[in-house]
Amino acid sequence: MKKSCLIIIPAYNEEASIGNVLLKLISTTSYIADVIVVNDASKDQTAKIAQQHHVQVISHCTNLGYSNAILTGLQYADKHGYLYVILFDADGQHDANDIPKIFEELRKSDADVIIGSRFLRPSAYKHAFLRRIGTSIFTTAISWITGKLITDPTSGFQAIRNHAFRYYIRSGNFPEYPDANIIILMLKLGFRIREIPVTMHTRLHGKGMHDSWIRNIKYTINMFYSILFSALKATTFRDRGMLE
Secondary structure (H helix, E strand, C coil), rough: CCCCCCCCECCCCCCCHHHHHHHHHHHCCCCCCCEEEEEEECCCHHHHHHCCCCEEEECCCCCCCHHHHHHHHHHHHCCCCCCCCEEECCCCCCCHHHHHHHHHHHHCCCCHHHHHHHHCCCCCCCCHHHHHHHHHHEEEHHHHHCCCCCCCCCCEEEEHHHHHHHHHHHHHHCCCCCHHHHHHHHHHHHCCCCEEEECCCCCCCCCCCCCCCHHHHHHHHHHHHHHHHHHHHHHHHHHCCCCC
């Protein structure tokens, strides 16, 4: 029986982690959500391992990047009539035990997006120095532009209501790294975003998108300009009726 919620897992070369991630997800959340893995043209056995766990798998023919993997999952959710989606990483850093909590918060509240924050409670998770600086910059920018405090604007652990993820699909406005920039745009357009505390684990296998200091600096610079652009164009998207 199809559930009302779909867990979307974008994955690229995560063969060392995806099996354990799916085992924990299935044992913890099978009663509330279906699962789809969007394999972004991995060069390893990510897709094969995911299929062995009997979840839906969609594979890109070429590597399209993180945001396009998410969009593929959102399009699948929209096509199949899901009311809610949860974005969940394939690297084992997110905790499956937090999913029932983030799902219930979205379902029972008036929020359009719930962000799982690493920083709303004490944690043993160690944030890299450059990422910590970047997060502080993005948090300050969001607060200054929107008046809303978002403590973890780079969190990939999010629960999203259907009319909000349909906006992502229809607007053509989903950036390469949908972090602080998309949060600002959504807030400026009147979407309601809340945070709840979640547990974050250290990545045990493979490399993340921002593991090198060069990538961190490039990401921070690109995100800074994207934030400014998002703040300027929110009115344009509102005027085009993207929320209808």
